[in-house]
Amino acid sequence: MTERAPLGVAVIGTGRMGADHVRRIHEVTSGARVVAVADVDAERAKAVAARVGGCTAHTDPAAALAADGVDAVLIASPGPAHEATLLAAFERDLPVLCEKPLTPDVASALRVLDAELRLGHRRVQVGFMRRYDPEYAKLKALLTTGQLGRPLMLHNRHRNVASPPFFTSSMLISDSVAHEADATRWLLGHEITAVTVLRPTPSANAPDGLRDPQFVVFETDGGALSDVEIFVNCGFGYQVQAEIVCERGTARIGDGHALVTHMAGRWGGTIAQDWTERFETAYDREIQAWVDATRRGEVTGPSVWDGYAAAAVCEAGVRALEDGGRIEVELAEKPALYA
């Protein structure tokens, strides 16, 4: 690849996120083009490839990685399939953007971490896109100035309209609260040391047997608390909000007051209905940052260590959900590669 050639991207998994990322790279991102896609569903892969000129469709991710013109990989298959594609990408030393979660459990996350360490350099950006959301970025910048003083508590709310049919009670933690695990670590610059999960009586609108909502409390090594209301069948909208409480003040994001209307004796606004709407700008910025860094020969953004740490927090959270009580998070020693 010459310095100015567009980055040739293989997109693995062409479901909801993968197809949206293909569209994004094709229409929004500069400096990249999709040259191959793979999906176990051949028809879906073909349909998505057909929307992009010069893109080959595969059912085997390894074949897509080996296709002509592939310089980098975007993984958007389900979490349990990530490890195999990550390891295949490492064999070709290809840069990767891997949708969250890095992998669904600690054992597989550690295998990926070990494999990247053996490679000897960072290759992966993990898709914790909230770090690229303008509101989260402003909150992070404010905290970095130190004006508010030491962070004491972070209150998070994470609401989805409805959960998909395959969603389990533990997925509220491993699939959804994974975002707050990362946001807490990133915003505070602390590691999470323990997790407690409280379970109110499930909403009558939750599917039978689903423990929804849940109230999760993280303790951090900086002495802060971060709580998360996770409610994936709230019915009315997609809401992600965060309020930081510090020694000298508070700051809050996610109220969605960009447009307030006054009409017919009422005032109000609209609520996003899903993540593609609420975080559209974050995804655009995330993919552009990945493409730009990759073309410079760099790897930036959330690392394999961040993906592993989130997996460790979520695994402790799932145990806390199942067993009750407070579960400590066990983290390996942080390798120098991720310092």
Ligand SMILES: NC(=O)C1=CN([C@@H]2O[C@H](COP(=O)(O)OP(=O)(O)OC[C@H]3O[C@@H](n4cnc5c(N)ncnc54)[C@H](O)[C@@H]3O)[C@@H](O)[C@H]2O)C=CC1
């Ligand atoms: N950052 C974010 O806000 C979000 C991230 N995600 C993540 O994106 C990833 C994909 O999620 P969705 O698009 O919602 O799922 P989806 O189910 O809509 O799409 C997954 C696609 O992967 C294909 N697939 C399954 N196994 C495969 C394999 N071994 N190789 C290649 N393709 C395979 C499926 O046929 C399907 O087309 C997941 O890791 C999920 O956690 C999902 C939603 C939001």
Ligand SMILES: O=C1[C@@H](O)[C@H](O)[C@@H](O)[C@H](O)[C@H]1O
């Ligand atoms: O990552 C996501 C989904 O996988 C998850 O299931 C949702 O709860 C999150 O809001 C969304 O951002």
